Amino acid sequence: MSWISRIGLRIAAGTAVASPSWGAAMRPTVEPLCEPSLLLAYATQTGVAEHHARDTAARLRRAGMIVRLMGFDALTPELLAASPHALLVVSTTYDGDPPDMAQAFCECMGAPAALDGLHYGLLSLGDRCYREFCGFGRRLHAWLQISGAHAGFPPVEVDDEDAAALADWHRQVDAWLVGGAFRLAHTEKVPL
Numbered sequence: 001m002s003w004i005s006r007i008g009l010r011i012a013a014g015t016a017v018a019s020p021s022w023g024a025a026m027r028p029t030v031e032p033l034c035e036p037s038l039l040l041a042y043a044t045q046t047g048v049a050e051h052h053a054r055d056t057a058a059r060l061r062r063a064g065m066i067v068r069l070m071g072f073d074a075l076t077p078e079l080l081a082a083s084p085h086a087l088l089v090v091s092t093t094y095d096g097d098p099p100d101m102a103q104a105f106c107e108c109m110g111a112p113a114a115l116d117g118l119h120y121g122l123l124s125l126g127d128r129c130y131r132e133f134c135g136f137g138r139r140l141h142a143w144l145q146i147s148g149a150h151a152g153f154p155p156v157e158v159d160d161e162d163a164a165a166l167a168d169w170h171r172q173v174d175a176w177l178v179g180g181a182f183r184l185a186h187t188e189k190v191p192l
Contacts, residue, residue: 039083043072043102077113096135116148
């Protein structure tokens, strides 16, 4: 086996150690795999909730947090139970309905889940011209509460892209996650 093959095997195994004769630019770097410290899930019909979820995830990542972003079509109560901290960004369609991508999750909301270890923040998007403003977000919040989950701050409700309410969301998230003890305890990289 040639020295190049041996180096290649070491790199693949994540144990590469650069020889002193190599230049700094040639040194292989192996980043440890990280476990997400925050789950951020969105339920959207038109893409607005996904946009705000992605924007929130980008802000948190810039602050050094590890974020797992997913749609409600992949979310389960078991994933929530396994996540100590979550942010949920949801929209309400028409007169209080959940987005299509959250229909399967809504079936799980028929009974409480065991979520007493979950701390969450909720951004609920709606439009006051409909009879049941933020209906899905309010039902989700009620289900989380009866399931034993703990709100990190009161749910933020947004009427038709209200800039002040969205700014309040970012302030609440920053105060809870970025500036608080959560960040100090959860930004350390953890190997899988």
